[in-house]
Amino acid sequence: MSTILEARVLVPDVKLFRVHAPKIARKHRAGQFVIVRVSPDGERIPLTIAAADPEAGSITLVVQAVGKTTTLLNALETGDEILDLAGPLGTPSEVARFGMVVVVGGGVGTAVTYPSAVALSQAGNTVIAVIGARSRTHLLFETELAAVCDEVHPCTDDGSFGRHGFVTDALADLVATRKVDRVLAAGPIAMMAAVAETTRPYDVPTVASLNPIMVDGTGMCGGCRVSVGGVNRFACLDGPDFDAHLVDFHLLEQRNRAYAGWEAARRDELGPCAAVPVVVDGAAS
């Protein structure tokens, strides 16, 4: 059991939790995730550690309600307990002095990129954040990123804030006009695939933080396997970060729909007020 020290709604359907997890907070490195279970019949789901505070002994999770488990989780409040919390899991993101790094975040993926932006900035990189959402009210982590990045380029689908358009539009301008040394993307699959295509012609090393369906998160089931350069890799062990130019995004997209019908039925059981899967925020699809 892990106590929720703080819970607050960031934007519609997205909630931030600060959870008591002193050991995980001490060990966490950017790019890692935890496995969470919220009820005795509950599913094990992966969530990125968006921030960790070793002094306070807490980690931060940013959760978008898309289905039953995330909806149940987002119903929890300060003082409530999370039944199971295991981590930190996954291979940490590669952090070095690359030069100029662009982090691209779509929707809740923005929170996923945040710890990497912090680490990359501390490592002496020039860090530019390109973040996307449907509209101004859905834009996440803009102030947090602004505090650690050299530039933040917000994009909204409806033009209500920042650039009117997709994150890939902003990214395309950046790679065309500046010497970008590395790109890190996290968000909807379609967005990550589009980011890979945007940087491919320029040969900019590009990493995507993949989000396949997981069970154990420890290498035990192989359900999280993704194809990278034609080779199967377990995202929970060797990822979730992989070379975006080598990832088979089409396969990932298909596999993530494996239980779509079942998941929709479970969502319906939660009643009409439950979360509806949101159309891919800030995606280029």
Next chain:
Amino acid sequence: MSDLSRRERMKRAPVAMPERAPDVRRTDFEEVNDGYTPEMAVAEAERCLFCARPTCVTGCPVGVDILEFVRLVGAGEFLEAADVIAADNSMPAVCGRVCPQETQCEGACVLAKKGKPIHIGHLERFVADHARNLGSTVPTPAARTGKRVAVVGSGPAGIACAGDLVGAGHEVTVFEALHELGGVLAYGIPEFRLPKAIVAAEIDRLRKRGVEFETNAVIGMVDTVDDLLTVEGFDAVFLGVGAGLPRFLDIPGENLIGVYSASEFLTRVNLMRAYSGESDTPLIDVQGKSVVVFGAGNTAMDAARTAVRLGGAPVRIAYRRSPDEIPARNEEVAHAEAEGVVLTTLVAPTELTGDEDGRLTGVRLQRMRLGESDTDGRRRPEPKPGEFIDVEVDVAIIAIGNMPNPLLLRATPDLDRTERETVVADVDTGLTSKPGVFAGGDIVTGGATVIMAMGAGRRAARAIDEFLRTETARRS
């Protein structure tokens, strides 16, 4: 014990294990075998010839005094029999159910030559269940040594090691990566073969004896082995982390939806209870679907029989060797076939095919024949050129074995390993190349058996106890 003559005893027919009818049991997850009644147990024990040199004992990987426990069963002294078993086997209720008796004690029984070995496994199970139902006593704790041992992994190796260490007076904490305890006994072997209540009772007993359990503790990620020894102040560490990384076939189509590793399939069903209706963990709908399982070990049988219970039809096992080479326990193969599992041998999958949504629709099987003997003495399967069978399937389950999980090993680079990535550990003590660190079970042997893991855990416990005591002696 009754005064039957040797001839009379030899004439008696073995007492069959009562089991639920195949067409009933294949619709639920309850245990298949009902277990002996006391009368059945006595009758079966009475068949024993009490050999002067009991080969059954030699056949037991942990040397249980089978002769004595069977004699006690024959005399109706079931609790005394339980004590005899307990001296060498800390999990008889489990082992009685899942040990490959035909290659161990029963295979070595002199009556095996006549095809009528004493059903030692059934007797062991009876005795253990009998003692458990009477509410077995918790041993009085030994004097505290003040030493602390971390046991990593709660499978049979870890459980056995923890039990003996707490018995020796050490403080023991078991760290388990998953949210449930028991290792393969919890997430792998299904309820219909090994009721979870038995594993839970064993763990409960350890708790009562003072063993601490920490779930959701992924050692290597949260604490490393070094952290356990330094920061957390443990005096020794036992690694019983199993061999949990599933192997895949490396053939086209392996990533189609509907293709599972046996570990994933069984984890979804056993650990996450995907069959229950209340569970939030999904599983591809198996009802009325064509299922194929690759491999023929216990894992393959478990996966196939689980698929039968989920309504799969037909459920087929595709094995690349001949029926003679099937590695699963005889009983599992017989049960699987009785429940309607179709065994197709001398075939190997070469390709899985799917539809435009990426869902599995078929498998191409290459016909095989047996060639020369391999280094392990088994004849090697080789393809029959040009001979293929195409089968329509909706769900494919890969049960071709596991490898050690690299997660903890990567975080412990100073632990010597073999080229198979198993941990190098002394057979008698479990001592690894890392001081204060012992290992046993599947992480050392590669995928083996419950009894081997349990035995290794107990040998390591003895060595750890000695290590801690000499350590203290040296320091004072």
